[in-house]
Amino acid sequence: MRIGVLWNKLADPKNIPRLFAFSLGIILIIGFIVPMALNPDQIYVRPDPQEQIDEGLALAPYDRGGEPLKEAGFINPQYPENAASLGMITGYMSPLAEWISSISPYFGTSIYSSPGGLVDEILYYTRGFDTILESSILMMSFIIASWLSINYTMNRKNDADEIKKDMKKAVNDSVHVAREVKANDAKARSKQLRRDN
Amino acid sequence: MDFVTLGGNLLGTIPLGDIVLYVNPFNLFLFAVLLGFTALIAVSKPETQVEAAKFNTLDNAQVKVDEKEFRQRRFLSVICGIASAGAMITGDLFNFTLFMALVGILNIGIVSAVKQTSVLNSAFNYGLIAMMCSLPLFGGASIILASTGTLSLAVLSQMHASPMVVFGAILMLIGILGESGVAPFFASKAEMFRTPGSPFIVIIHLSSLFIIVRAVEILLLVLW
Numbered sequence: 001m002r003i004g005v006l007w008n009k010l011a012d013p014k015n016i017p018r019l020f021a022f023s024l025g026i027i028l029i030i031g032f033i034v035p036m037a038l039n040p041d042q043i044y045v046r047p048d049p050q051e052q053i054d055e056g057l058a059l060a061p062y063d064r065g066g067e068p069l070k071e072a073g074f075i076n077p078q079y080p081e082n083a084a085s086l087g088m089i090t091g092y093m094s095p096l097a098e099w100i101s102s103i104s105p106y107f108g109t110s111i112y113s114s115p116g117g118l119v120d121e122i123l124y125y126t127r128g129f130d131t132i133l134e135s136s137i138l139m140m141s142f143i144i145a146s147w148l149s150i151n152y153t154m155n156r157k158n159d160a161d162e163i164k165k166d167m168k169k170a171v172n173d174s175v176h177v178a179r180e181v182k183a184n185d186a187k188a189r190s191k192q193l194r195r196d197n
Numbered sequence: 198m199d200f201v202t203l204g205g206n207l208l209g210t211i212p213l214g215d216i217v218l219y220v221n222p223f224n225l226f227l228f229a230v231l232l233g234f235t236a237l238i239a240v241s242k243p244e245t246q247v248e249a250a251k252f253n254t255l256d257n258a259q260v261k262v263d264e265k266e267f268r269q270r271r272f273l274s275v276i277c278g279i280a281s282a283g284a285m286i287t288g289d290l291f292n293f294t295l296f297m298a299l300v301g302i303l304n305i306g307i308v309s310a311v312k313q314t315s316v317l318n319s320a321f322n323y324g325l326i327a328m329m330c331s332l333p334l335f336g337g338a339s340i341i342l343a344s345t346g347t348l349s350l351a352v353l354s355q356m357h358a359s360p361m362v363v364f365g366a367i368l369m370l371i372g373i374l375g376e377s378g379v380a381p382f383f384a385s386k387a388e389m390f391r392t393p394g395s396p397f398i399v400i401i402h403l404s405s406l407f408i409i410v411r412a413v414e415i416l417l418l419v420l421w
Contacts, residue, residue, distance in 0.1 A: 010381055010384060011384045012384060013318065013319040013322040013323075013384050013385040013388050014322060015384075016322055016323075016326060016382050016384050016385040017322055017325040017326050017329070017385070019381065019382065020326050020329060020375050020382050021329060023371070024329060024332070024333060024371060024375075027333070027367060027368065027371055030364075031364055031368070034360050034361060034363075034364040035360050035361065036344075036361055037344060037359060037361055038343050038344065039343065039344055039345055039346040040346075041346045042342075042346040042347075043215070043346060043347055043348070077214070077215050078215045078347060078348070078349050078352065079212065079214075079215055079217060079349070082212040082213075082214055082215065082217070083214050083215070125214055126214040126215040127214060127215055127216060127291075128213065128214055129213045129214070129216045129292060130216065130289075130291060130292055130295060133292065133295040133296065133299060134295060136299060137295065137298055137299050137302060140273070140276065140299065140302055140303055140306060141302055141306075143272075143273075143306070144273070144302070144305065144306035144309055147269050147306075147309075147310060148309055151265070151266075151310075159314060161314075
């Protein structure tokens with residue numbers, strides 16, 4: 001294939017997502033042969049899940065320790081000096097949460113658990129700016145979607161070119177019908193004439 | 198590579214918890230230019246386009262931006278300018294990917310307010326790419342986090358790059374290339390510009406340009 005043909009294919013917006021998906025797929029396949037090594041020295045570290053489950057803690061795997069407003073839990077941020085009172089409320093649980101954790105050993109894995117769930121200090125304190133950005137992405141997509149649904153920009157029914165095309169089709173159809181009616185008319189008339197004679 | 202080698206002396210930091218924005222002359226210049234341009238867009242009026250194909254006919258071929266569309270597009274453009282300005286001074290890898298995703302969705306939004314079907318078609322194709330890009334963008338950042346244990350650029354710039362970090366950086370680069378619509382994925386984005394409302398169209402272009410420059414700096418910081 002000549003390279004000009006290839007460039008022409010690249011210039012069609014329809015082909016671009018396919019090309020992108022293809023190249024992404026190739027890169028991801030190459031990723032299988034890249035040696036993977038996890039660095040154990042992580043920020044926001046927490047104990048291994050099985051460790052806390054074996055100890056029989058109800059909050060496993062999210063137990064970071066600490067007592068609300070008295071003793072800080074263990075969070076290990078990148079810059080501890082920027083978050084002076086970090087970990088102070090990570091151990092907080094509502095009365096309902098406390099009751100559930102007293103009767104169920106699976107409290108920590110449920111969505112309503114406070115430690116790591118409702119009052120997540122990593123999300124709302126150390127990385128609060130990220131959370132703001134995430135929700136603004138969501139807000140922008142809602143703004144765009146609601147504008148589109150109210151104004152309906154891809155309105156093919158009122159598009160001038162579409163109307164022209166439809167009009168041409170309608171004219172053709174009516175011409176066709178008129179011709180057929182005329183032919184039928186002539187046939188009926190000739191029949192009548194034959195009967196009269 | 199260090200901040201100082203790339204962007205000049207560190208003028209100061211803005212600590213927001215673990216996300217520390219840093220300011221050096223290079224980043225400050227990009228930030229200021231983008232903010233200035235955003236201010237210009239916020240006060241300017243959109244141009245009116247005359248379609249070339251209709252020059253030889255007698256009907257009115259001007260394509261105008263009506264009031265409602267103008268307001269929506271101006272709002273989204275200003276947010277897009279602010280988001281790309283934020284990406285210029287952020288000092289956190291994940292924060293940068295979030296800014297990138299925000300700019301991508303705003304680019305679609307600015308174009309989706311027009312009423313030309315061909316433009317909307319290419320915006321749809323660009324949207325498909327932007328959706329696919331969330332995988333390499335955030336995947337790359339998380340691979341870099343897993344292999345180095347940190348997201349802060351100040352710490353990452355001091356670290357030695359392992360093969361896994363290089364792979365994560367390549368993934369991020371693919372995500373940024375697709376999201377900002379540069380070659381060879383340009384066609385869907387170039388078609389989007391064929392519509393009136395010039396200052397808003399230009400912010401799409403400008404934000405991708407600036408983000409590419411910033412992405413090169415970030416990848417150099419991570420890899421060297």
